[in-house]
Amino acid sequence: MIVTVELNGKKITREIAPDLLLADFVRNEGCLSVKRGCETANCGLCTVFLNDVPVLSCGVLTARADGCRVTTLEGIRDEAWEFGAFIADQGAEQCGFCNPGFVMNAVALFRENPDPTEEEIREYLAGNLCRCSGYEGQLRGIQAYLAWKKAGRPRTQAGELSGESKGDRPGDPGGESKGDGSGNIAEGAEE
Ligand code: FES
Ligand code: FES
Numbered sequence: 001m002i003v004t005v006e007l008n009g010k011k012i013t014r015e016i017a018p019d020l021l022l023a024d025f026v027r028n029e030g031c032l033s034v035k036r037g038c039e040t041a042n043c044g045l046c047t048v049f050l051n052d053v054p055v056l057s058c059g060v061l062t063a064r065a066d067g068c069r070v071t072t073l074e075g076i077r078d079e080a081w082e083f084g085a086f087i088a089d090q091g092a093e094q095c096g097f098c099n100p101g102f103v104m105n106a107v108a109l110f111r112e113n114p115d116p117t118e119e120e121i122r123e124y125l126a127g128n129l130c131r132c133s134g135y136e137g138q139l140r141g142i143q144a145y146l147a148w149k150k151a152g153r154p155r156t157q158a159g160e161l162s163g164e165s166k167g168d169r170p171g172d173p174g175g176e177s178k179g180d181g182s183g184n185i186a187e188g189a190e191e
Helices: 022-028 073-089 099-112 118-124 136-150
Strands: 002-007 010-015 047-050 053-056 069-071 155-157
Touching: 022 047, 047 099, 053 099, 073 099, 073 136, 099 118, 099 136, 118 136
Parallel strands: 002 069
Antiparallel strands: 002 010, 047 053, 047 069
């Protein structure tokens, strides 16, 4: 069967097998941030946005995405980079394998609820399994990021904060961040 999908802003038409999973489709297109962790819709590692709604792509047929927008971490690099620096600053990443799915779900949360309570954050991210951490660093990273956004710190492009000096924000080169400052949200993204 033939499907047409807008993948990360680019319209593509492909002939696919009717049972091709969306996770495999996007990986075949080079979006290697999308992982197959459990393959049973339990871990969150394969999260993509389908028409801006987060879905577990290991449980969605590509046929369902026909005519839709599909977004992976590769398609929201700027947004993800901004947030990823706060996660790195908390040392929340260990192996990094869960990070792309976690960032996708965190971005979805910020879009849906820009001012979530701690309980709402925990609830929203409950489906994101991490085998390395106790989630506390991730929670602190989210809270620090939200506080930074609330304080109104606009940025112009990745790595540049408008009207701010270097190191003003966790993860910025030259700052006093404990993290590596890379804001490397794609750590472990390509395998
Ligand atoms: S691989 Fe899809 S939820 Fe785990
Ligand atoms: S950091 Fe290793 S699985 Fe989450």
